[in-house]
Amino acid sequence: MDQLLEILEGLQPDVDYENCKDLIDGHYLDSLMILSLIAELEDEFDIIIPTVEIIPENLNSMESMWKMIVRLQEED
């Protein structure tokens, strides 16, 4: 989780990631940041994030992102 927090803060430092539950729906992360985020997550956690996973439910909070990462690592 700490690695994830570090990545997110590197992209957009002005957000309270531990409490924010609407990172996508609340437009805290725009589409360019999402492209960066996907690339960083793939590099850092050695996963491939298919397009179908890029939905608000998976990216709206740090917890949901973490769940997605763990799931993709297990599925690999």
Next chain:
Amino acid sequence: MQYCEPIYFLIFLPLVMLFYHFTSQKHRWKVLLISSYIFFFSISHYLLIYLLLSTFSIHHIGLWLSSLQKERDLLVKEVERKQRKEIKKQYQKKQRFILAGAVVLHVGLLAVLKYAGFFGTNVNVLLNMLHIPFQMPVYSFMIPIGISFYTLQAVSYMTDVYRGAILADQNLGRLALFMSFFPQIMEGPICRYSQTAMSLYEGQPFNYQSVKFGVQRIAFGLMKKIIIADRLNILIKLIFDDYMKYDGGIIAFSAICYTCQLYMEFSGTIDVVIGSAEIFGVQMPENFRQPFFSKSISEFWTRWHITLGTWFKDYIYYPLSLSHPLRRLTAFGRKHLGNYYGPLLAGTIALFCVWFCNGIWHGSAWSYIFFGLYHFSFILLGNLFQPLIHKLPIHREHWLYKGFQIIRTSIIVCIGELFFRANSLTDGIAMFKKIVNDFTLDSLTNGQIFQMGLDKHDFLIIAIMVLIIFFISIARERGVHIREYISQKNIVVRWTIYYAVIFMIIVFGAYGVGYIPVDPIYAGF
């Protein structure tokens, strides 16, 4: 038959409600499906065959993809981890091939029906310019109503099955209803299978609250369409058809009026659509979220025609920007340009494709392509300068700065809509030039504006209605839902408001002699 005509909301819709109510829950979906085909047939007659072909084909493709997925899952279970990847790869390749073929077929049919004439004409112009003595035959076809909308729904269904986001539907009737549901077939919203298919099929019994909210929403939509959009039509038609006669001030005013008309017509019709679906217990996705409170063009497109924007994002923007070549470009960019500008190039290529498709989706004319690329340019500029603007010593949360951003965005939108409405791109450019070179407020102040089909009373009614919609929008922006608020009031207040709305539509509606109701603008796309 159109959604804002009495034949729809006073005859067709109540009749469907009646049949629906007196049919057992198990068979209610059949009432909706038959009604949808009758609705489609009443507008496009035998072109219904195109919708049927699309429905049969996505049903078949969905099942085909699904059977491959089941076969793959069985094989994967029986082998070691190393082989699993290879098997998955092989099956993904097969599935991708099927999906690509199906998408080409559906989008290709749309392209042939909609753009054959445009393509032929432009190729002939090019051949003439190059002095090549050959002319292509120019074909034009009858286009079934709503093809641009249901094709996008068909593509999203097949792609979602391919991605494993939904299971392929075995039930042809349910899929047919998802594709053809009469309230949405003409102007959207563009729904995903996971959003509406099940609730359409369930055949829920009438619920007082849903019917009440549905009817309220329909009345609100009619108010926007009949009182404002239809009233403005005569003025807009006059100016856009003969713009050379008018100065820049009048043309700028007509661009504002058209933007207002388009919003009232499209969002009003969507209110009627969502209200109609709500009556049958179906919750459709919202298509508008107070777009004129947007602080940038990119935010505007998350509030205007939302379902089209999310469709392009999910099925064009992300798949393209996360494709192998663009992923490599992003990785290269991030290494050399950092986290912000790194993905910008890949994002911009995908964004360009999205806006080109957005423009051409609206119609086969250069003015629509220009409209798409116009918005692309402003979004790109916003992306390029965002880091610089964030460094400026501006208090971004100050209401004055926010007000400036909202006005700036609205002006850009109005200019875009001028090109969108102009009879051709050449006319659009000439009208814009008039605004720049021949701007004067004389015609607006000397009374000439009141001699163009609308008198002072018409403008007064429009101004009052726009103000009402504006205050409702402010309330929504602050999280207050007007209809829930009204429903909490006592019976006298509630019915006074209901009667006031009905009274306003009947008395102030722009119908009869002297008015030309605007055709459903988005149904033409």
